[in-house]
Amino acid sequence: MKHLISLISGAILVAGTSLLPAHAESLQMGVSVDQVPVSSSFDGAEIVIFGSIETNEQADLYRGEYDVVIRVEGAPEDVVIRKKERIGGIWINNQSQKYEAVPSFYSILSARPLDEIAKSDALEPVSLGIQNLGKAEPDIDQKTLVLKPGQFSDALRRLRVEQELFAETPGTLTQLSPSLFRARLSLPANVPIGEHKVTAYLFKDGQILNTNESSFKIEKIGFERWIYNLAHDQGLLHGIMAVLVAIFTGWAANAIFRKN
Amino acid sequence: MQGSVRYYGDLPVLLGSISLLEDAVSIYLPIAEMSVNMFILFGMGASVGFLSGMFGVGGGFLMTPLLIFYNIPPAVAVATEANQIVASSFSGALAHFRKGTVDIKLGVMLLIGGLIGSTLGVYIFSSLRSAGQLDLIISILYVVFLGAIGTLMTIESLNAIRKSKQDDVPVKRRSGHDSWIHKLPLKVRFRKSKLYLSVIPVLAIGMLVGVLAAIMGVGGGFIMVPAMIYLLRVPTNVVIGTSLFQIIFVTGYTTIIQSATNQTVDIVLAFILMVGGVIGAQFGAAAGHKLKGEQLRALLGLLVLGVCIRLGYDLVVTPDELFNVIGSMDQGGH
16 A cells, blocks of 8 residues: 555655646747737737747757647637528529528737647647637536537638638748747727737747637727727617717708708 | 629629729727728719719619628628618608698508508518528519510600600500509598508508518619509609608618518618618719609619629529538528
């Protein structure tokens, strides 16, 4: 019995020490802004994510054996894909497919193409890469995106890429020094409002060694925020206001042009 | 903002002249959630306003398709256009109020029908939207109505042009004081219009216009005016004022209900269009006085047919993209 305990504690010790080198590599990361304001002149934005690789293996670091991949995800939403079919001569939305927990925005920033960094069996479990999205094991506790291969999941990926809401852009991440990196994230004008999660993955030899998380918010400000909140929380009041504005405009035009 | 992939990329010819301003000021629409060029929208408002001033029509049936061509989600285009029409019809109705060419009693009857119709229309709008068929139904309704009205206008005005070239024209007597409309029960006296008429056709016309206001984003003058003249035999001097009276309240009500139910009224978009619209209408009205009525109507008829063909073409041609995606955070068409 005593032997067994010492054996187990020994095993724990061994496991503990063997875990240490893995965790000796870590990532530090920051986002240039906490909040991206969306005002009336918003036409997209660019933000910078920067950080450093921290490791004891200085030789590997200087040989450039580490890769950083950053994933930016908007709040999950439910999505319906519809397919048009010709019925009686006109094209009508017919079949449809619903997906739960699709990221409303999804962007992968890396120095090299993902397939050069790791194989899909390392990327799929963490949903890293547009093609690997929705292939992780479903989580029982919360809604998980499951994308079975097929025309609807292909269409989802293709359309979201066309709309610039999904992007995978190698070359957006630059190593400033062997340990320091900087990534540029461009946000399109139609970027969804809300909290965006930033996750950085540290890779070596195609394996994930460590991760780090951060976030930023995209928020409507000023007049846009006020109007949006009013329209969504108090639609009736917003509608009445819209009508009053219209009546005033109609009256003003009439008054101005009658004088002329 | 995703519902209408098939409309990508082409602005109507009408806007060709102002597309030079494309690099200019962009503005973010809080409800449509997209960045648009303010000058193009203003120009669209002014162009349609010009046409509506020139031809004496509301312009909603031109504005809504234009907004859809410009990739504004159809749901937002329709609801926002109702809001714009409040401004243009109010501006127009003021003149009629001053001249006293409004039959308030008839207007109120049309309005009661209109409010019922609009309520029904917003309900239909919501259900079509959740079934994913809203964009299709909007397009089909436009093709049908624009096709019918464009054809009638073109034929009628071409006939008028031909007749005006002949010296004396045999005037066809308007038959039909004995028409079925006038045999219906529940008759009411409308003093201003000098009519003794059943309320049933009045309510029915008002209701149809209300449904169209909610689903198509139009004032409905293009239906109501001919219906009042030819079916109800309302004297032409009170027709426009009375229909504008009804349109103000029905589109105003539709705006409020759409905003409360579907959150699709974009007040910023509406305001840009309104300002462009009321200014354009003043110049259009001035230009309209210099042109002959029949030629004007023929032009408008052809324009209406053009928009109809464009929308119809999109329905039948094989789309580049068969799929469309709507997320719960999008505004477009769900």
